[in-house]
Amino acid sequence: MSSIQAHHSKLWFAGQYENWKLADFEVHEIMEAIEDIQRFQTERKESQWVGMINPALDSINQAIQLKNPALFKSCYTLLTNTCNQCHREVEFDFNMVKIPDHQPFSNQDFKVHESN
Ligand code: HEC
Known part of the structure; x- marks a missing residue:
């Protein structure tokens, strides 16, 4: 969940800077973490609920x-x-x-830096 927390926060700032490639990356990191809970943590209580997040992830994607x-x-x-x-x-x-107020990491630049 800590990794989901970090990606959730980064996703917000990627979206704020309209850095869509980074946002795409972050949403897929969350999707992977959710899939891992579904696949490997079947005995945990939250696993039966985990599918509920998928429509919201699909929408933001x-x-x-x-x-x-x-x-x-x-x-x-x-x-x-x-x-x-x-x-x-x-x-x-x-x-x-x-929704986060501050960027999670001061050493990450969320702005788009592409030359094209
Ligand atoms: C399927 C249920 C479920 C969903 C969906 C879910 N969580 Fe959690 N979350 C939990 C459970 C259970 C815990 C406590 C156990 C743990 O940390 O694994 C938790 C813990 C957390 C923590 C506390 C971690 C810590 O160590 O302080 C954060 C932050 C968190 N979730 C963020 C999120 C975010 C952000 C999302 C959505 C992108 C999300 N969670 C979606 C079930 C869920």
């Missing part, structure tokens, strides 16, 4: 492919709400996530 900042924002809110929905289901509701 679509917003990224469309390079649509407004859609990205609304999909990010939906994604974050869905994270918290699972935390409630597994009685982990003292752990709420939100």
Whole structure:
């Protein structure tokens, strides 16, 4: 979950800078982490709930492919709400996530630096 937390935060800033390649990378990192929970942690309580996040991940992935900042924002809110929905289901509701205020790492530049 700590890796999901980092990718969730990075995803937001990638979207804010309209760095769609980075956003695409980050959303797929979250998808992979979710798939790993589904595949390898079947005995854990949250595994039965883990599929609930997939529609929200698909939606934000679509917003990224469309390079649509407004859609990205609304999909990010939906994604974050869905994270918290699972935390409630597994009685982990003292752990709420939100849209980040600050960049997670000061040594990462979220701006687009492509020459083309
Ligand atoms: C299928 C249910 C489920 C979904 C979906 C889910 N979580 Fe979690 N999350 C948990 C459980 C269970 C824990 C506590 C156990 C753990 O850390 O593995 C947790 C823990 C966390 C923690 C605390 C980690 C720590 O060590 O402080 C964070 C932060 C977090 N999740 C963020 C997220 C984010 C962001 C998303 C959405 C992108 C998300 N979670 C989606 C079930 C879920």
